[in-house]
Amino acid sequence: MAQYIPTLDYYSNSLPKACTMYASSECYFGLNLKPMCDPSEVSYTIMPMMGYFEFIPHDPSAPPLSKKSPPRLLELADLEVGKEYELVISTYAGLCRYRVGDILQVTGFYNAAPQFRFVRRKNVLLSIDADKTDEAELQKGIDNATELLREFNTSVVEYTSYADTKTFPGHYVIYWELMVKDPSISAPSHEVLNRCCLVMEESLNSVYRQYRVSDKTIGPLEIRVVKSGTFEELMDYAISRGASINQYKAPRCVNFSPIMELLDSRVESVHFSPALPHWTPERRH
Incomplete structure (x- = not known):
């Protein structure tokens, strides 16, 4: 939604913008613990109780995986600051290892929960x-x-x-x-x-x-x-x-x-x- 920020600034006369959560229709993923920060600095802290989260390491230069070589899935505890990952979720509603299609970058940790910056859609x-x-x-x-x-x-x-x-x-x-x-x-x-x-x-x-x-x-x-x-x-x-x-x-x-x-x-x-x-x-x- 970054492309809409200049339009929001124009119509609101640059009023502060609050960004509270990262979610989709499938599941809530994370909260922004600093909701009034600048949009360019937003990071979301993952909420591990909302579902089961796994991550596929994302390397744009790597060749695509074949169907015979399933992607390697990492747990929340295995993530590293600065690296990018594709989000995979399993939900209480019945989705099992659903690839959301979002690429996220780890920006840090809040206690033991990783914090993410939304980078782009994978497509x-x-x-x-x-x-x-x-x-x-x-x-x-x-x-x-x-x-x-x-x-x-x-x-x-x-x-x-x-x-x-x-x-x-x-x-x-x-x-x-x-x-x-x-x-x-x-x-x-x-x-x-x-x-x-x-x-x-x-x-x-x-x-x-x-x-x-x-x-x-x-x-x-x-x-x-x-x-x-x-x-x-x-x-x-x-x-x-x-x-x-x-x-x-x-x-x-x-x-x-x-x-x-x-x-x-x-x-x-x-x-x-x-x-x-x-x-x-x-x-x-």
Whole structure:
């Protein structure tokens, strides 16, 4: 939910924000013992009485496990500060070793209970070649790009993405809904939004930039600015298909044709990265 903090600050005039717990519809996981801390400093203390918690060590560079090699599960007492883990739960309601899909980092301990920082969802969002871009990396790119919009008093209200492989080379497409907070200030120009594309590319990992610069199997990143209210229409569409209004979250990656058609029908302007991102080959010794 980090992307909503600037919007909350704007509408609340920077009132303090309380973050109390880490939970899902399956189970309560942890409490924030410092609920009024800055959102960037939030850590949750696990509540071991809420279920049975196990953890899979997370190493992004490790090859994927085969079905014949089940993941190694660790107990609460086996966790180490600074390392990342995927959360697995067994609940009183009957879920047995359910993989929640959240990646957590251990930040410390309260007595003997580990404390976690939420890092990202496990799922890879975007991929064209051997590149893999997850939600945290995409959010970082959005945050860096929106710095260019500050002087225009403009922010990104909502966004989603998809990997367009129908063209060659394929490329990332990011849908932005913008909010101009002061109509008396001119909106960001076409050139500024093109630069936002490049800043996003500079924020992505070295594998993406290698395939973009050296291998040239990934094309320039594209931002499509959609009309105000587009993501409310997207929510209405999801609810009309049975999604729960209490559980709905704007998808960070889309590939369902009716949703793509809805988004494309609301596009106001299209922008591409005007240059190649920086990339330097690694030296091998």
